[in-house]
Amino acid sequence: MSMTTRPPASPEKIPTRWERFLDSDILASFLRSKVTMVAAFVVLLLFIGAAFSPWIAPTNPFDPASVFLADANIPPAWQQGGEARFIFGTDDQGRDLYSAILYGLRVSLVVGGLGVILAASIGITLGLLAGYLGGRVDSLIMRIADVQLTFPAILIALLIDGVVRGIFKSASREDTAIYVLVISIGLSFWVQYARTVRGSTLVERNKDYVQAARLVGLPAPLIMLRHVLPNVIGPVLVILTINLALAVITEATLSFLGVGLPPTQPSLGTLISIGNRYLFSGDWWIVAFPGVTLAILVLAVNLLGDWLRDALNPRLR
Amino acid sequence: MSFKTNCLAAVAALALMCGAAQAQTLRYANQGELKSLDPYTVNETTTNAHLGHPYEGLTARGKDLKIEPALAEKWEVSDDGLKWRFFLRKGVKFHNGEDFTADDVIFSAERVRAPGSNFTTRIPTDAKFTKVDDYTIDVTLSSPNPILNAQWDTWYIMSKKWAEANNAVAPTPAAATTPSHASLNANGTGPFKIESHQPGVKTVFKVNENWWNKKVEHNLKEIVFTPIASDATRVAALLSGEVDVIEPVPIQDIQRVNSAGNVQVMTGPELRTIFLGMDQTRDELLESNVKGKNPFKDPKVRQAFYQAIDIETIKSRVMRGLSTPSPLMIAPELFPHAGFTRAKFDTEASKKLLAEAGYPNGFEVGMDCPNDRYVNDGQICQAVVGMLARAGIKVNLNAQPKGQYFAKVLKSGGYKTSFYLLGWTPGTFDSHNVLNDILGCRDVAGSSRGESNLGGYCNKKVDALTDKILVEPDTAKRDAMIKEAFKITVDEFSYIPLHQQALAWGVSKKVKLTQRADNSVLLYYATKE
C-alpha cells in the first residue's frame, strides 16, 4: 500500500520499526503468496463479522425474550420449509443461526484470544525465567510444567469452574463461563510457550551479545526483555497463531463435555455441540454452518501461522 | 405363536430342543452402565431391570405394572392389617442348584435392611419376618401398611447359603474396601444367568434352562449387554445392525430411526413427572435481585410463573410431541387426572399477576437445571428461560451436569437453589410417595418427610391427609383423600408440573418386545427372528 510512497531510508536517519517492517522481506513474502493473502482476507472478514456482530446480525440470539421456541429447527432459507428471515435456518431453540454464528464467533474469538494471550504471557515469563536463571528456578518451573501436562483441559475447566463458583456464590454459569474458559485455556496451553522460550533462551544466553550485556552490568530483567525476548519471539508468534485455532477447538470440545459456554450464550463450539445432537435427525444445518465457519477460521489462521513461520525463519527464504 | 405353544405343550426335553432350534442372541445397549451385580447396591430403574433377569422378588410386576405372584405364590393380610402371610413357591432352584426356601427370604429381608444397602426403604424398619415353615413366611407390622409389598418386585431374593459361602452376607457397601463376590457374581432364581460380567464394558446373560416358570415368552439363548453412553453412537449402532435394542433413543432421532426400515422406535408414556420447583422457605432468595423478601412466598408469583410457560410448544418443539403435559405431580397412569387441568398459558395474565404481587417490572432469579439427567432437560430449561423473559422475568440459567446439579440442590448440599427443574417417579407407584417426599413439609426433626421437597413447600393440611392416606385400607376413601390433598397443592401453585416424558426404545424389526411404562427393559419378554 504505502510501499510506493515510502521515502528512501537515508543513512543518517535510523529507520523506525514500522519502516523496518515495510522494508523487510516479511511483507514481500506476504504479497508473494496468494494463499496467504486469501487467508488473511478471510481472517479479517471473520474478525470484522465477529467484532460488529450486534450491528450485522439481524437478531440478537442472546436475548431470550426475542427467541421463540415455535421457530425451532427451521431449515435454511433455500430449502423446503425454510423462511427468508432465517437464511441459515434456526437451531433447536428457534435462534437464527446466521446471527448465532456471528455472535458465537465473537465469543469464541474472545475466549480463544484471551486464553492464548494468557497462556503466552505465563509461558513466556516462566520460560524466560527458567532459561535465563537456570538452576533451581529452572527445575521448579519445568516440574510445574510436568504437573500441568498431567491435567487435561477438561479437568482444569472443571476445577476452575468449581473454584469460581466457590468464590462467587451466587454467580451463574452465564456470568462466569467465559472467565473459566479463558483461565482453563491459559493454564492448559502455557507449557508449550515456556518450553520453546526456555529452549531458545538457553541458546541465546550463551551468545556473545548477552554475555557482553551482562558484563556491562545490565540488570537481568532488562537483558531478558531487551535482548533475549526479541530473539525468541518468532517461534512464539507461530505457536500463538496455531494455538488460537486450537483454543477455539478446545472450547468446542469443552462444550461437548458440558463444561463450555452455556447454551443460552452459545459460542461457535457450543453451537456445534448443540448441532451434534441433531446430526441423525436430518437437521444438518445446525451443525454444518457453525462447523464450516469454525473450519474456515482454523484453516485460515493456520495458513497465516505457516506463512509467518516460513517468513520469520531466515534460512528458509 | 402356535408353534411356540406347541413347543411349550411338549415334554420338557422336546421343549428344550424346540428352544435350541430357534434360540437367538440378543444384543442390547443402554445409556447407563451395569455397575454392580449386587441387587442391594444401586437403586435405579435401569439397574433394577438388568438384575431382574438373574434375580426375582417375592412379587413381580406384569406388563401392565400390576403386582403379580412370583417367588411367593400368594399372600394374605389379616383383618387388622398388621400381619401378612406369604406362601412361597415350591420347587424353585437358584442358578447354582440350591433350593429356594423361607430361610433365603428371611436372609434377604435382613440383608436388604443392613447398613450399606440402598434398598432399606423396601421394607419398613418395624416389619418382623418369621418363618412358619420352609415355604411360609409371616410379616408382622406395628401399624397397617396397605402398600407393604408395592416395591417388592425389585427387592430381589438372594440365596442364604451362597452368600454365606462367598462372604457376601453383608450388602456390598459404598465404602467397600475389598471386592465383594456379590457385586461381580449373581446367583438368583430368574430366567437368565450371568455368563460373564465386565463392569462398565459388557455383560453376557445366558438363559436359565431350569427356570420354574414354564410360561417362557422369549426365544433367547443369550443376551449381550453393552453400555453406550454417547447418544449418536448408540443410535448408529442400532442403525448399522450391531445391536438389536437400545434405550433410550434421543427423541429428535426417532423419525430418522423409523425411516431406516430395519428398525423402529417403541414409544410410550413414562411414569416420571418433570416439574419446576421454587424456593418458598427462605426469607430472601439465594439467587435473585429481590432483596429482603422472597417473591415465591406469594402464590400469585408462582401462578405467574406457571402461566408464563407454554407447555404445548415445549411438547411440540422440544419433546417432538412425545410428552404428556401434566396438571399433577404424578402420572395419570398412577393417579387419574380427572378434575384437574393445567392453568392456561397466558403471558399477559402472568404480567398482571406479577404487577399485582408488586413486581410490575419483573425480577431476576437464578435457575438450576441438570443437562444430562432427563429427556432434553437442558433444552426445556432454555425454553422456560425464553418464555419467562417475555413475562418480564430474567432467569439466569445454570444448566450443569447432574453430578454438580444434585450436589447443589439436594439436602446434602443445603438445598442451594431458588428455582429448579427436577423429575420424580414414585418408587411405590403410589401417590403417597409423592405427597410425602415432594409435597410434605420438610425439616421436621425426626422425620424424613419432604427431604426431596427442595423448594420447601409446606401445608400442614396436606401432611395430615398424607398420614391418613398411609394407613387407610379402603381404596375409594383413600383416593378421595389423595384427590383432596392434590387439590390443595394445585390451588396453591405449590409446584409447576410440566409433563410426563416419553419412553423411546429403539428396536430392530426382527425383535418383538413389550414396553413397560416404568422404563424397565425386560428382555424376557423379547422374541427375535
Added chain:
Amino acid sequence: MLAFILRRLFQSLLVMLSVALIAFAMFRFVGDPVNQLVSLDTPQAQVEQIRRSLGLDDPVIVQFFRYIYNAARLEFGVSYQFRLPVISLLGDRAPATLELAFMSALFSLLVGIPMGVYTALKRDSWLAKILQAVSLIGISLPTFLIGILLIYLFSVTLGLLPSFGRGEVVKIGNWWTTGLLTVSGLKALILPSITLGLFQMTLIMRLVRAEMLEVLRADYIKFARARGLRTRTVNFGHALKNTLVPVITIAGLQLGSIIAFAIITETVFQWPGMGLLFLRAVQNVDIPIMAAYLMLISFLFVSINLIVDLLYAAVDPRLRATIGAH
C-alpha cells in the same frame, strides 16, 4: 551423574505428590459422590452414614494424607460406582487404551511422515499445497465431530466398520487383552485410531516438512549434491534420516498426550479404555478412579520426561553441565 539422577527422581516424586494434592483440592468441586450412590428417595440419615463410612466428612487434608499413605502401598481404593479395586479396573481397561494409542501413533507416523516428506520436496507443487490444506482438517474440526462423522459415513451409511467397542478380543496371559488378532477387533480399531491420530498426523507432517526443509539447506546436503549423488539418495539417505531423529523424539513425547486425549475418542466410540472410565468417573464423581487415573497419567508424563532428560544429559555434555550446575 548419579546425583543428577537422584535429584531428578526426587523431583519426579514431588511432581506426583503435587498432582495428587491438586487433584484432591478439586474433587470436592466436581460434585458430591454420595448423591451418585443413592437414589433421590434414600433417607438423609443413610446418606450421612455413607458419607461417614467413605471418610468424606474428614477434612480434605486428612483425606489427602490417607490417600497418599494408601497409594504408597499401591492401594488406590475401591471405585464408588463399581465397588471394585480401582487398580484392577484400570488394569482391565489399560490394554484397550494402549492399543488404541499405539495404533493411532502408528497411523500418524505412517501417513504423516510420507506426507511431510512429499510436501517438503515438492514444496510448490499443487498436490503438496492440497495435502497441506487437507491435513489441516485434522485440526480444524473438534475430535468429537470428526468421530461422529466417521461413524455416520462408515458404520451407518456404508455399513463397513463397527461404530462402537473393541470387537472380539483375545486374552493373552492374565493381564492383556488384544483386538489385534481378530478380524472384528482390527476393524473396530480403524475408526477410533484415525480419529485420535488425525491431530498427531497433522503435527508430524508439519514437523517433518519443517525439519526436511531445514536439513535440505544444510551444508552437508549441499555438499552431497555437489558430489553428484543421486537426488533420491540425498533426499532419503541423508536428509530424511537426519529428520527422523527429532520426529521420533517428539512422537515419543506425544505418546503421553495421545493417551490423555484419548478421553474424547473413547467416549465417542464407547471404547472400553481408561479415558472412558475416567470421563464416566468425572460424571459420576467417582473420586478413587479420578485420582488413580491422574496419578497414572502423571506417572507416565514424568517418566517420559525423565527418560528424555536423562538421554539428553547422556548425549550432550554441555546440557549436563547446565542442568547439573546447581
